Every structure is written in C-alpha cells, then in structure tokens.
Amino acid sequence: MTTIILCLLAYLIGAIPTGLWIGKVFYKKDLHEHGSGNTGTTNTFRILGKKAGIIVFIFDLLKGTLATLLPLIFHVHGVSPLIFGLLAVVGHTVSIFDKFKGGKAVATSAGVVLGFNPFFLLYLAVIFFLVLYLFSMISLSSIAGAIAALLGVLIFPHFHFILPNYDPLFSLIIMVLALIIIIRHKSNIQRIKNKEESLVPFGLNLSKQHNI
Incomplete structure (x- = not known):
C-alpha cells in the first residue's frame, strides 16, 4: 500500500505545472498563450x-530528484527509485493539473538522473x-543530451x-x-530543419538559424 501511495505521490509531484502557475499568479500570463505554448523552462525564460526561468528550472529539476528519492526517504524496498522518477516525468509531461498537458521533460528527467547517478x-x-x-539552441542541446544518454548507457x-x-x-x-x-x-x-528555431542570445549558431 505504501508503494502505491508513493507512486501516486511521485506522479503528483511531477505533475505540478511550475511554469504555468508562476506565470498566472505572479505575471498574469498563461504560458499556453505565449511563445511556443509550452510550460517548461525554455518558454518560461x-x-x-x-x-522566473531559473526558478522553474530548479523546481522542475528537483521534482525529478525528490520523486527518485522517495523510496529512500520512506524506507521502501523492492521497487527501484527509477520507477518513481519515471512517474514524475510522466506527471510533468501529462499533468493532471494542466488538462493532461505539460513540458518537454528535460529538466525533470535531469532531476531523475541527479537523484540516481x-x-x-x-x-x-x-x-x-x-x-x-x-549551436545556440536549447532544443538541439536537449536532443543531443538525450542521444548522449542513450549512447552512454550502452557504451x-x-x-x-x-x-x-x-x-x-x-x-x-x-x-x-x-x-x-x-x-x-x-x-x-x-523548425531546426527549416532554420527557423529560436536561439539563445549567445553562442556560435553554427547551423545559421534565422529566428534570433
């Protein structure tokens, strides 16, 4: 029973739509109506x-870490901490508090890895x-990080x-x-293929994206 409750708690922790709530409460803006429409770190910045971007990043990161550490905190054995971390990522991307929408999982996934390795x-x-x-693109950096993670666990x-x-x-x-x-x-x-991806205001932009 404790394991089931903690699994649900891990999902609910991940489901907290940090960017959406901070935008609505402190800035009177709904992130769904601005920029990419995403509620994650990049669109918040x-x-x-x-x-606000830094706060959302830290909070979304720690959501994954906290969820991963739940079995350690509550002395639950028999279920890997990674399962709880994965549930937090699911909550982040399919949030019950945001009509089952969510972010792109980068910060929360990083938090899961932080909690485990x-x-x-x-x-x-x-x-x-x-x-x-x-390349001056957070999106490409996130994708590269995901690919690097795949290669890392294999090699x-x-x-x-x-x-x-x-x-x-x-x-x-x-x-x-x-x-x-x-x-x-x-x-x-x-958008990267079309050279229209949004850029950060630094870096070399080697792929010559136009949307600066």
Missing part, C-alpha cells in the same frame, strides 16, 4: 524572464552546454567509465526518458 548527469550537462554554445559500462556495470533497468529508464524528450521536441526538429 522567453516569456517571463530570467528570474549525479556523475552521469554531469556528463550529460557537458554535452548539453557544449552543443548550446556551438560506458564496457569501459567501466561513470557506469561501472551494466544496469538493465537504468538503461531501460534512460532509453524511455530519452525517447520522451526526442518525441516531445518533434516540432523543434522541424
């Missing part, structure tokens, strides 16, 4: 500004910020680098999270 997250952060500097265990042993469940969860992120960036991928 773009529409509500740096302060911080060094793997550090590797992904390096990839993310390197791609961000080279690193063979070299005992970051992941000393092959963990089937961790690999499976990472694959699911990566696929969720890539699928939810489908419209961004099309």
Whole structure:
C-alpha cells in the first residue's frame, strides 16, 4: 500500500505545472498563450524572464530528484527509485493539473538522473552546454543530451567509465526518458530543419538559424 501511495505521490509531484502557475499568479500570463505554448523552462525564460526561468528550472529539476528519492526517504524496498522518477516525468509531461498537458521533460528527467547517478548527469550537462554554445539552441542541446544518454548507457559500462556495470533497468529508464524528450521536441526538429528555431542570445549558431 505504501508503494502505491508513493507512486501516486511521485506522479503528483511531477505533475505540478511550475511554469504555468508562476506565470498566472505572479505575471498574469498563461504560458499556453505565449511563445511556443509550452510550460517548461525554455518558454518560461522567453516569456517571463530570467528570474522566473531559473526558478522553474530548479523546481522542475528537483521534482525529478525528490520523486527518485522517495523510496529512500520512506524506507521502501523492492521497487527501484527509477520507477518513481519515471512517474514524475510522466506527471510533468501529462499533468493532471494542466488538462493532461505539460513540458518537454528535460529538466525533470535531469532531476531523475541527479537523484540516481549525479556523475552521469554531469556528463550529460557537458554535452548539453557544449552543443548550446556551438549551436545556440536549447532544443538541439536537449536532443543531443538525450542521444548522449542513450549512447552512454550502452557504451560506458564496457569501459567501466561513470557506469561501472551494466544496469538493465537504468538503461531501460534512460532509453524511455530519452525517447520522451526526442518525441516531445518533434516540432523543434522541424523548425531546426527549416532554420527557423529560436536561439539563445549567445553562442556560435553554427547551423545559421534565422529566428534570433
């Protein structure tokens, strides 16, 4: 019974639509009606500004971490912490508090990895910020991070680098999270192909996107 309650709690934690609520309460703006219409970190930065964007990023990150740590906090055994983290990501992307809409899962997925393997997250952060500097696109950086995660869980265990042993469940969860992120960036991928993707105001923009 405790496990079921914690699974539900993990979903509800992930389902908190941070950007949407902050926008409505403090800025009198509905993020669904501005920019990309997304309630995640990137659109919050773009529409509500740096302060709100940072708060939303941190909160969405910690949603994944807290959910992943629930079994440790409540001394629940027999269910992997990754299952709780995955439920938080599901809540973030299909939120009961936002008519089953949600963000693109990047920050919350990062929080799940932070709660389970911080060094793997550090590797992904390096990839993310390197791609961000080279191409000036958060969307492309997120997709690159997802692909890097897929490659990491497949390759690193063979070299005992970051992941000393092959963990089937961790690999499976990472694959699911990566696929969720890539699928939810489908419209961004099309804009990147059309060279119309939104950019951050720094970096090299090597792909020469036009929507600055």
